[in-house]
Amino acid sequence: MENEQNLTKEASELLDLTHNNKRGLVAMVAPSFIVDFDYPEIVRMLKKLGFRYVVEVARGAEITNAQLLALTKLHPDRKYITNPCPTIVRLIRNKYPQLLEYLAPIDSPMSATAKIVDKEWPGLKKVFIGPCLMKKFEANEDRKELDILAITFRDLQQVFDIKEIKPSRLLRRKLLAMTSKKYEFDIIGGHTRLYPISGGLAQSSGITKKLTDVEYDVISGPNNANKALSEFLNNKDLKLLDILNCDGGCINGPGMNSKASLDERRKRVIDFYEKKQ
Numbered sequence: 172m173e174n175e176q177n178l179t180k181e182a183s184e185l186l187d188l189t190h191n192n193k194r195g196l197v198a199m200v201a202p203s204f205i206v207d208f209d210y211p212e213i214v215r216m217l218k219k220l221g222f223r224y225v226v227e228v229a230r231g232a233e234i235t236n237a238q239l240l241a242l243t244k245l246h247p248d249r250k251y252i253t254n255p256c257p258t259i260v261r262l263i264r265n266k267y268p269q270l271l272e273y274l275a276p277i278d279s280p281m282s283a284t285a286k287i288v289d290k291e292w293p294g295l296k297k298v299f300i301g302p303c304l305m306k307k308f309e310a311n312e313d314r315k316e317l318d319i320l321a322i323t324f325r326d327l328q329q330v331f332d333i334k335e336i337k338p339s340r341l342l343r344r345k346l347l348a349m350t351s352k353k354y355e356f357d358i359i360g361g362h363t364r365l366y367p368i369s370g371g372l373a374q375s376s377g378i379t380k381k382l383t384d385v386e387y388d389v390i391s392g393p394n395n396a397n398k399a400l401s402e403f404l405n406n407k408d409l410k411l412l413d414i415l416n417c418d419g420g421c422i423n424g425p426g427m428n429s430k431a432s433l434d435e436r437r438k439r440v441i442d443f444y445e446k447k448q
């Protein structure tokens with residue numbers, strides 16, 4: 172049984188918000204959620220916890236894609252490195268500062284979603300829930316003005332445990348998924364549900380159809396990332412590096428609860444993506 176003393180700082184902050192927040196809470200759920208939770212069960216559980224709205228970060232990722240496409244159209248001869256991974260952003264800042272100018276100056280899915288939420292429901296408190304520890308730094312250091320509390324799926328599970336919020340039984344869960352719209356996301360994503368898989372950005376943005384094979388590269392994992400960044404400037408053909416620090420993408424992030432294999436995680440994301448198209 173989870174104990175309040177064992178909570179991470181962010182889980183504890185979320186627990187406080189569920190008790191004391193007068194502004195109303197909006198959950199922004201990263202697309203890898205489907206590895207750790209069921210849908211629409213996750214929405215039911217978050218609303219039971221006290222969230223007024225629950226939205227998919229996959230919607231913000233559509234804006235990230237649109238901004239990237241606009242940039243590459245405006246500057247067809249420039250080279251870009253994608254920026255949704257805060258670990259890669261920090262690696263570039265600290266180890267490859269000569270590459271800073273190539274980081275695409277666009278919103279990450281988290282910041283784009285936060286802006287959508289602010290427009291839709293001004294003044295509500297935004298909580299980003301995802302697989303990534305470093306998103307806490309992105310929220311607190313890079314996007315402070317957006318006032319986001321970033322937590323992991325593991326933090327969320329701690330809070331569910333404290334509040335004794337559990338998934339429904341399988342039969343009720345299936346029935347809910349088939350019959351009820353009550354627990355659908357309040358803002359829904361689309362093909363960007365592929366984002367947490369390595370290469371999901373390149374594929375969902377359609378940039379793979381606009382560039383030739385030698386003009387873009389998809390990289391994941393710390394060793395591959397370091398190699399790709401150190402060779403980036405020497406690769407004259409390369410125009411876009413779609414890069415994530417975790418091996419296989421965000422489905423393998425350190426803030427997940429799942430013990431499933433990478434293949435099983437990938438399958439859950441793809442199944443969810445295909446179901447909702």
Ligand code: SF4
Binds near residue numbers: 302303304306422
């Ligand atoms: S790849 Fe890993 S470190 Fe990068 S955003 Fe995804 S979960 Fe975070």
